[in-house]
Amino acid sequence: RLLIDVKGEQIGQINGLSVHHSGEHTFGRPSRITCQSFPGKEGVVNIERKAEMSGSIHDKGVLILSGFLGGRYAREHSLTLSASLAFEQSYSDIDGDSASCAELLAIISSVTELPLRQDLAITGSMNQRGVVQPIGGANCKIEGFYDVCRNRGFTGEQGVVIPEQNLENLMLEDRVLESVGRGEFHIYTVERIDEAIDLFFEPSVEEVDSRMESVLEEMAETARNLQDEDEKGEDESV
Template sequence: DRVRERLREAILRGTLLIDTEGARSGQVNGLWVTQFGGAAFGQPARITARTHLGEGEVIDIQREAKLGGNIHSKAVMTLAAYLTARYSSGQPPCLAASLTFEQTYGEVEGDSASVAELCALLSSLGEVPIKQSLA
């Protein structure tokens, strides 16, 4: 309970950056499971995507920083393939993107955040804000 309370206080103080009001393009709140001792609980994390003209590359910042596990990296590659297939129309891709879990310093693993990551990417691409009260 003490760890959970400290995380909550960090959000309220602005040390842990989580928006819970308004709407932002390319930004969603995700949840990840953390363990301390024998306790496991969900913690919010900001997922940010940026899109721009490019040659089809989706940069997985977690993987580049060696903080992304194999399953997470595979999920991001699947998202990249989806975006290329959906938006290239048989032409060479002209989209590039970056994707990151902000303020996470341990390994990000698993594919459960794929929908949140896709929402962040599509929001950035279409400049469509996403409600920050959702995770």
């Protein structure tokens, strides 16, 4: 049984959406993605890749995240960060880049310790410059999260975030459309990752960015202090 939250907030944990196949049947399902981060030198650690459970397109998506993070946060500050990403309770290979927006949000939450909304799920890939790109299987992914929320009872705040470009070809089942019409479930579209940051975090994008920068600064300082103390200790002993 999958452990999934569909309400409240959590740090370093987000609902991604994936497509599964069972015989001839195709269905969507939320998947829990987590991140743990701490001062270090490894950058973004793709646990699936290290365990040889990640396909090339997923690998590429995570490498693109690293490029984005480097360009956005590391021009002035060195990125002395290890951010460890995992698909929890996933026992087969991961491929595709449709989780890359979710992964970025999990990283930001883990670094900043700002919580992410658990009543939203997100699908969408992003490029190195923060542009959100369309993905496949949007309909069944939305329906998959819709069904989990309906089974557990709607809060009225639940919904999914999808790439703007996926909107035009969306062909959702009537029951979902009607539910959306009734305001039980929401479909948000985003063109840039900043819009997703705004949806998932309480504070504004600027506040998130500024918190991100100050924590990265602190982390660099932690790394430094560990060396500092060494040299201070030496001074004291003279």
